[in-house]
Amino acid sequence: MAISFFLDRNLKPGDLEEIKNQILASELVDQVTYVSSADALARFRSNFPELQEIIDNLKSNPFPPSFEVKLKEKILSLQAIVYFMEKIKSLKGVTDVQFNQEWVEKMESLSRIVQAVGFFLGGILILASFFIISNVVRLNVFARKNEIEILRLVGATNTFIRIPFLLEGFVLGLLGSLVSLFILFILIKTFPIYIGSSLGAARELFSLRPLTLEQAGWLIAGGVVTGTLGSVTSVSRFLRV
Known part of the structure; x- marks a missing residue:
């Protein structure tokens, strides 16, 4: 510009x-x-x-x-x-x-709309991830009913029984965030090659930039929190201990 x-x-x-x-x-x-x-x-x-x-x-x-x-x-x-x-x-x-102030105003308005749509879709994806992880943990709880009963009989505490499922949600959230980072990296590398050239003067405005370390950290933390919360919810609802 x-x-x-x-x-x-x-x-x-x-x-x-x-x-x-x-x-x-x-x-x-x-x-x-x-x-x-x-x-x-x-x-x-x-x-x-x-x-x-x-x-x-x-x-x-x-x-x-x-x-x-x-x-x-x-x-x-x-x-x-x-x-x-x-x-x-x-x-x-x-x-x-x-x-060209008029052009910039139009592009700025379009950019705000795209950003709002991005936040909306991001929220939907977070909720989807939450419910998917919650259901995966719930299925694992049902699949291990016998093992859970045995642990109860030998005197295992509630916390001891819950920890493996909480760790499972943690790991799923971590893996999901790492996969997201990888996909973002691929998009950032391929966008200018296959799409950016067709945008003309708007290419600079809509160019994808690599995430900073802070942004990547927040993405990973968000994935971990989402996975852990999904696991906690599932364990609390379906694991009667």
Whole structure:
């Protein structure tokens, strides 16, 4: 995502440096590139060779110098971008700014919808995992009724009988979260290859990024908690000890 700030042609080098420093001072900015009038004209000639004759007939270079600002991938919000643009535009020597705000607003709205759907589906998957693990543990409890009765007869405590089933739920939740991490890793690697190229300009907005260690830890912890709770529920309801 980029913003172009067009500049007065008569700016002195010191003024250019001051504007650049003001841009770089923002936490939204990743990179700043100065494009002179000559560079802009050369770029136009390269991109639109069919308009070469029109450019040759002009008496002067119509393109002003500019700063092209590349924003960081993880930006704060559209409001933060607009505030940043207004701040830089108010500087002396900045004549105009180019930024497709309407497109970004639409993409931001779409991103919020996708995020909400993701949370909804995630909640359904968590509930499904909970009930699946609970039923698996319940079946194992029924399959081991005889062993449980023998343990009771020899004086085993309730906690001793419950522990294997709780560990089973713990392990199932752990394995499920690890499999999820593996699937996410595959998706992150294959998405740009098979799907990302078809998104065009929206590719950056919807690009998949690897999970951080903290996020991976939360995913594993969530799987373990879900598995353990499913096991506890099953044992409490179906294991009469």
